[in-house]
Amino acid sequence: MPTESSSANARKTPRRQWPFFAVMGTLGGSYVVLVALLLMGDTFFTSRGHIEDALLKPEIQAAIRLTLLSCTMSAVLSLWVATPLGYLLSRFRFRGRWLVDILVDIPVVLPPLVLGLSLLILFHLRIGEWRLEDWMREQVGWQITYSVPAVILAQFSVACAFAVRTMRVTFDQISPRAEQVARTLGCSRGQAFLQVALPQAGRGMTTAFTLAWARSLGEFGPILVFAGATRFRTEVLSTSVFLELSVGNLESAVAVSLLMVLMAGIVLVILRLLGSEVGA
Secondary structure: OOOOOHHHHHHHHHHHHHHHHHHHHHHHHHHHHHHHHHHHHHHHHHHHHHHHHHHHHHHHHHHHHHHHHHHHHHHHHHHHHHHHHHHHHHHOOOOOHHHHHHHHHHHHHOHHHHHHHHHHHHHEEEEEEEEEHHHHHHHHHOOOOOHEEEEEEHHHHHHHHHHHHHHHHHHHOOOHHHHHHHOOOOOOOOHHHHHHHHHHHHHHHHHHHHHHHHHHHHOOOHHHHHOOOOOOOOOOOHHHHHHHOOOHHHHHHHHHHHHHHHHOOOOOEEEEEEEHHHOO
């Protein structure tokens, strides 16, 4: 049984620990304060009138529509690729797996402008008599560079890496035992994946889609280099900020920035809700 002396020490312990919490809270909280100050600065700089004026501009409205379309397409493509790739990286040990791991992470660590330049070079690289851009135009009828497909591809090239990591963690947390049992009962590997593993990964797929969508929203460098920033053609919200700044419309640029913050905040709330439900 605890004695009176031990109870007194327990009451004194929190007081003795205050320097620890003070130091940790100060160091960690400095970044939180910085982000809060940044958002406060943007909010106080602009006004409701500036936001309404910016949102009434036809070019900004077109950028909003293209942003919603391109982010959704990029997230869908990311999920289609990330689900099988994350499953393979989670379940199997194969030759060259480490190389696949590295290649998946490269778009995350590359400078954005380098990634956009690499995409541009890829589609203008001549292989034999054709360039990939010319082949796509002649055989498929698609103009890739400096068009809407370039916006989607630039977003996808980065967002997919985050989706792959999410799906890999998702399948790591799902026990393979149920799939093994299904295979002993006559299911093929594909049937076990589609009927057993995939339904269990539903929440992780939603998280991967949401994360890929949010990452696509913030993409700028690859879009600027590979797709350009042409009004009513390849302009998305991230490039709208750049275009408004380039002509001196600081109020409009801040208004668009706040709109992106709001959209990103909604996505983060969805991710937190998904995370809390998983924890429950």
